Amino acid sequence: MQNQYRLGIDAGGTFTDFILADRKGGVRIFKVLSTPTDPTMAIRNGLKLIEEETGLSPETIVSNSDLCINGTTVGLNALITHNGAKTGLIATKGHEDSIEIRLGHKEDGYRYDPEYPPATMLVPRYLRRGVSERVLSNGTVHTALNEEEVREACRHFLREGVESVSISFVWSVLHPEHELRAGEIVREMMPHVRLTIGSQLYPQVREYTRTSTAIVNAYLAPILQRYVEAVDAYFQSLGARHPVRYFQSNGGLALGKVVTDQSVYAINSGPASAPQAALWLGEPWAMKDIITVDMGGTSFDITLTRDGRANVSKNIDFLRYRIGIPMIQVETLGAGGGSIGWIDSMGLMQMGPQSAGSEPGPASYDQGGERPTTTDANLILGYLNPDGLVGGRLPLNVEKARKAIKTHLADPLGISVEKAAFGMFTIVNNNMVNAIRRVSVERGYDPRDFVLNCAGGATAAHITALAREMGIRKVLISKLASGLCAFGQIISDVKYNYMAPAPVRLEGAEAAARLDGLFNQLESRGTEDLKSDGFTDDNISVRRSLDMRYVGQVHECTVDVEPFEVTEAALARLKAAFHARHEELYTYSEPQSAVEVVNVESAITGAVDKPGRMEIAPGKGAHAALKGTREMIFNADGIAHETPVYDGALLGAGDRITGPAVIQEVTTTIVIEPGWLAELDASGVYLLSQHEAHAARVLADAVTEDA
Structure with a gap:
């Protein structure tokens, strides 16, 4: 039984996803609410859920897994909330403020905006200490390192309770000896702090980028160290025979020690696995040009693969901080199932970027949330099962959703709850379309040349609307879509x-x-x-x-x-x-x-051995999976129409469904707009295709019916 399983865990802002695969091709997905205050608790809760549904204890799974892989938002959340470690910087004297000067301008998009505030400094001015040393651009030493000034910086850091130290000197990439010697002094005087040496972490020309990257790494290192130690200890207590692997922003796996030493690589680890998963899903059709969109509870992430390779970025401003190391290019937008609807000063409806997250969550979660969210709108539109999400384990309160939309949007705007809900749906879709254009059109790619791949638990309710708006005619939706990033982790190298x-x-x-x-x-x-x-x-x-x-x-x-x-x-x-x-x-x-x-x-x-591909038995026809109908709204008029609802668990390979319709999978809901056809492949992937003739016929029928 040894090495029978592979476990992938992807911690998001609202849900933590688990993918359990075996060597026979069996793949199952599980979801639990994330626990931001203690990320390891969500892992415990997820393994407990797996035990309840499969009878496999956490010890059995972990001790018989060849790989247990964790993608985490711990570093990302610390950077977003500015809740990282107290960090000090040792720099070449006169260059202590390079991270504040920022090459003399603000980041793109705000360069000429005088009212745009400066970024919060991860290392405040009083924790930046300059030391005498200087290396020229040809690598020769102009001024020797003043070791006593390094020691004085350490004494200052000790008085201030610094947890992590970064060192970055001018032209250190051509002569790293000064940085290395300063590092020896820091380790001697401050043996318990985390240390980041710029020329080792990011040995590239460009002082500002290198210094900023080193600071971000130092800022996150103690946070990631505590997280990795807790996760590793937990898995070891379950009898793990192999060390836990952690997913990195560069699209690959690494050991915990690497992640703690190079914490900056863990910033965007979750969505970075999406391109690998997309290529795996598209392989039966030889699809290599794929845009993957991932709408979770808090954010909307977009990645792009061209000719089978993911776009990789370096030297980018991420959350306003310059990071030089290579990262899978992920466009992130504050648009998720928990995105809150509100009215701006002009009296116009807006969606996000504020999110209800998992605590308290959307109003329909009935956990104390009172503001209207995307999830509440989808529930009112009839797209979501009123009996609840995640197989009914997360009940939904329709009345709470209706009240939230009515109170905060519909009544102030003087429209019906149904029209307000469709407006919320449309606005959040437009926000996501604009983000997709930034990844594609603004970088020279025509989105019509790509397939749109669905990831995330909330995306499938919006996917055909997004594809229609972008002119994309084919869509991939895996049965594992809501945990696709966790799946991408278990097939990554x-x-x-x-x-x-x-x-x-x-x-x-x-x-x-x-x-x-x-x-x-x-x-x-x-x-x-x-x-x-x-x-x-x-x-x-x-x-x-x-x-x-x-x-x-x-x-x-x-x-x-x-x-x-x-x-x-x-x-x-x-x-x-x-x-x-x-x-x-x-x-x-x-x-x-x-x-x-x-x-x-x-x-x-x-290269890591890949698990077997999912296999779906031939179907008996879509009619065998029909559960009934539900009133749904597909137009701005807010008028509901009876729409068929199918049970995804009862569909087989070759079964075809014509929109409008909804397919209810355990962890996601697929909304098929009029004019779309969905067919389930034996690999467990729905291939959705747009048919103009069918769309025109549906529109004509609707006009005749209304007349």
Whole structure:
């Protein structure tokens, strides 16, 4: 029975999702409410629920699992709420305020807004200490490190009760010895604090980005350390034979020690697994261009894969803090099932970004919430089962939902509760469509060339409306959609990123030899790290990227390349790849201009065995799954129509359902608008297709009926 299971856990703002897979292809999903004050409690509650439904004790599952994987929002929540550790910064004297100067401007979108407030500093001014030292841009030492000033900084931090220290010096990536020696002094005088050394965490050119990244890492490290220690200890008490793996923002798995040392990689760990899951779902149809949207209780996350690869971002402002390390590109919007409806000063209805979360939750949860939310609107529109969510374990109070919408929206606006509910539904959809456009249209992609993939418990009620608005004609909805990120974790690989500065022009044999040597050095280190983790050459792979620019440009762009020997002749391949990427991003290139590299990076991946794919038995026809009808509203007129409701558990492979209709799965509700056709595949995925002829016929019938 050993290694029979694989367990994925994804902690969200409202729900914590559990995916339990076995080697025979059986995959089950479970959901419990998140416990923000004690994230480990949700894990205990989830394993207890699994035991109640399967008869498998937590000890049986954990001790017989080859992998237990955890994606957590602990770091993200700490950054959002500014509830991280008390952090100190040791910087080159005169550069203590680089994180406040922020390259001389505010982040994009607010650069010229004089009323936009400055970001809250994670390290306040009195905890930033400058020390005498200076390295020049060629790596030579101009001023030696003043060790006594480092010791004085430590004494100051000890008096102030600092929990974590970050060190970032100018040009330390070319001469890290000063940072390393300062780190030795900190460890000597402050042995109990967490220490982040900028040139080790993010060895890349750009002082502000490196310093900011180091500060964010130090700010989160004690929080992640306590969380990882608690989770690891709990799983060890259950008899775990293998260490818990944690999902990282770069789309790969890592051990707890790596997560505590490199906590910045855990910031967006939850939604970062969505692209991997999307590609797995689309594989039977050879789909590789997929936009995944994940609407949970609190937020709406969007990721994009093009040609089978997820978009990766570096050097971005995340929650107003510059982070340099590579992260799966996730666009996040405050739009979830708990998003609160309100009326602005102009008398217009708005949705979010405020959320009711899990405590107290939407008004219909009957847990003390009084404000109208997206979930309450969907309940009034008839989309959600009034008997409750999550298989009835989360009852819904229709009257509480109606009262909340009536009191706060319908009566003030002078409209019916039904029209107000549809308005809430429409506004939150428009907010999500705008976010999808930011990921696709604004980055040069036509969303009509993509498939829309549904993730998150609340998304399926909105998915056909979103696809219709975007002009997308195909939609994927897995039976595991509400826990898709947890599923993405159990099919993901171990991945580490290794970086090095490489300021060199792409000219001559010396430049080629330097680049080739750097890549080989990084990849040898990564391969050894993975081998010590139990991997072999057969399941280790490498991807390379270079930050490149035309000589004289201020900013560079990242160019992905396959591994190959970098010879003088091969430099032409690198130049061609850069010209192509530059044109893709900015619509032009300059082949006649000289090209230079700023940084290089190797992503080393250790492939993990994948669990079996879900198999659904052939169906007996959709009529066998028909539960009855329910009044639903699909138009702004607020008029309800009897609409068929199907039990997803009774549908089989090949069964087809024409909208309007609703399919009730245990942990999600699929709303199929008029003009859409849903077919369940044997892999457990609904493929929804839009049919213009059918849509036109339904519209004509509706007009005739109204007449």
